[in-house]
Amino acid sequence: MAERSHASGQSEGGGGGGTASHTPSNSRAETAAHLRQLLETEGDAIHAHTSVSNLQRHEVFDETDDLEALRSEARAIKEDAIDRLPALIETVREAVEANGGTVYVAEDAADANAYVADVVDDRAATSTAAESASGRPSVVKSKSMTTEELDLNDALESEGIEVTETDLGEWVLQVADDTPSHIVGPAMHLTREEIAELFTEQFDPDEEFETAEELTRFARDHLGERIREADVGITGANFVVAESGTITLVTNEGNARKCAVTPDTHVAIAGVEKLIPSIRDLEPFVDLIAKSATGQEISQYVTMLSPPTESPTLTFDEPDEPIGANTDAETNGSTDREFHLVLLDNGRTEMRADDQLRETLYCIRCGACSNSCANFQAVGGHGFGGETYSGGIATGWEAGVHGQDSAAEFNDLCTGCTRCVDACPVKIDIPWINTVVRDRVNRDAEPEAYDFLVDGLTPDEESGGLDLGKRFFGNIGTVAKLGSATAPVSNWLGETAPVRSLLERTLGIDQRRELPSFERQPLVDWFDARGGEQESKRRAAAGRRAAHDEPTDALDREVVLYPDVYTNYVDTDRGKAAVRTLEALGVPVSVPDLPESGRAPLSQGMVTTADAQASKVYAALAEDLDAGRDVVVIEPSDLAAFQREYERFLPERSFERLRDNSYEICEFIFGLLENGANPAALSTAGGGGERIGTENGDDGQPIAYHSHCQQRTLDLEAPTVAVLERCGYAPRTSTVECCGMAGSFGYKREYYEVSMDVGDRLASELEPASTDLVVASGTSCGDQLETLLDRTVPHPVEVIAPDRGW
């Protein structure tokens, strides 16, 4: 079995704020080494499982007509339930007690564990269950992440209680003394071969284990015996219906059913956030949870028990007594069942009071955020996870239940790509939670460093606080401006070995990554030198005349092209292509010098800086918006800031105004073409407009297109595909959720290899023929693909622009 290092790589909590993120280069190297090992030992197995679940989720989501309504309904139920949580706790207490059970609200892990140990000891003393082999009190468990959070197994075992996990994945981990790598498939990092080897060594069978079938049969028999002997069955709960005291268990194996009803005592352990008001409220969750988790329409078993149930107890050491012999016939119910519902707080009340972390409590733990995350697919939960929880939402859970240090260990693996936003069945803004926690980690590192940043960056100034690399990337606009002003010297310098070494040591920029090359003349200056708005109006009018377009209202537009940092200083070609394309379609353009969107500081968790940028951008655009001009954006991540994060920074009316009047460049072009603009002026696959109108793309020229992650979340991949098709191409898109570059992520020394691993999968999926064009909408996607495919990867608008450069 491959050696595993994650145990030593995990936070042990505490540590006085010592996080990987703000310690110097040796810590970056340690993180890099830890992740490298996970890539090598667990990455392939994790990727195989998570990518399949993710694809199946996409399929079943696409097939579900009322998906959005279901997600909204589920979200609303959770919002309401968390809002009136204290009342629901009282409601469920009354319901469970009326049913004949007990409710215990545990303040923290120690409290919960002590209560459960007492219940087990009491029952074992009077139990009618078969004696376990050891004679010790025995417990069988079904899978429960909440009991992982409690470290319940260790706590019970230290009290002399025998604990057996009966979910096969959890049992494998128990045998291997390993920890879950995924909240739904806890052992998915282990291959069948590794499990077979482990079991053969551990259980010494007559013949070595080989197939999954053999392993499963063995596990079923072995665990079946444990279940029959157990004094107490412990389950978690996916949902708890307050009004009826109903525990809902969503499983595929059937072990939870057996654990709940075979022993005469059932303990269900659930976080308080699992409460929902009524049985009716359960429906959208039952409909969504399996779809989100594995892409199944519904799980094999949705068990809804209002214990103590009437189901007969099973006493296997009295084999010839009819089952249910202990049942009181007159009441038609079981008289000897005992039920305890342990509701766990462990930080949840504080999360509920925290406006930023509260959303975490809506989580139904389906793992969709893990499956949809390119970085998670690469390293799994032993890298992208804290003490208990893993994946995107884990930052919220870990910060809430184990503390910020546990979240800080892995929080930087969230690149804010937002692919989990579409995946989450309860619409949690998971990237935002990651941003907020990153911000808090930054602040805790050195509070005074933060104020300084708002004023601007001086990258060479030493600071003991906030990670220098984060400061650098968070202020990339200032850096780019400086780089452009001093180009080409800045570009030459940037490629020298001493400078690269310095950048790696101080800022954590990996030497293997090619740096962007700054243009001497920014796009804004090019546009001014070309004659500014007047010239653009002249060209647009000429374009319209050439196309013989009758100016209709729909086409009578004026565009403000947003000069994002990369388009303005690094990749001016795509900006020029956008200007030429819009003009050729009859639309005049202006390219004013506008403030940075705040995307860069957001990605580093510098929320206050981003907030200030949002106000500056809106102030600079307000007049244009009032004048009815459209804001067109090339870099999808900046558009995503306008359309998603700005909601948190701007007054509602301002946000809506900018959101409703801002467009991704190809989305805007598609709108023009749909409204009758004449595409004859554009460059097409056949050249000169000959093949325009190949709408189905069947006989178009092959082109590989990677849309940007945040663009996909805005539902804006389709317009680019449609525009390419109209220009005679047959676009092929990728299923890989993100390119792995993700702005600054791929530059960072500790994440370079993860970034390349994710990028490799994208490159091999696109697998372009040598003659195929490859295009990408995002700057970093393009950079990543240029490196991996060793060819030019332009923006789609560069391919369709008139007078294109190749």
Add this chain to the structure above:
Amino acid sequence: MSTDTDTDAVGQLEHALEELEVSLERVSAADASERLAALLTEPAIGVKLPFEGVSIPESVTTEPTAATLADAQTGITPATFAIAEYGTVAIESRAAGDEPISVYPEHHIAVVAASDIVPDLTGGFDRLADRFAAGGDSIVFATGRSATADMGDLVHGVHGPGEVTVVVLEDR
């Protein structure tokens, strides 16, 4: 519910079950006992069936002990209703022992009246809400065969049944 709708519902249920590799048997109440006898593998255990004119085959033990439960190859239970869209059968957890009888043996046969097939999950929750209001509040939605991929590949029949048959009583 009209006969046409019933037929559609059975067809939809059958289609959903096919995807789950679960067979659906259509039978009249009068022929049900004989069909069940042919479907089961002995030793078999079961719960008395609540449908008029349907009796459980004589070879089936209806008062199982822990030992017969452990040895049984087939378990026969009624389903309170079925959800056509997903191929789900609703098994009650009640004193008669439906829950262990449906989950312990390798083969579960669920018997459902055609008139108890609801089209979708919402229909299922309508039935569920009625039952909860009437005090019957422990039920399992069982869909297809017990499964796991935890040992590296998909395997059916883990802790629950590896084979499931749904018998629809067309005239009930």
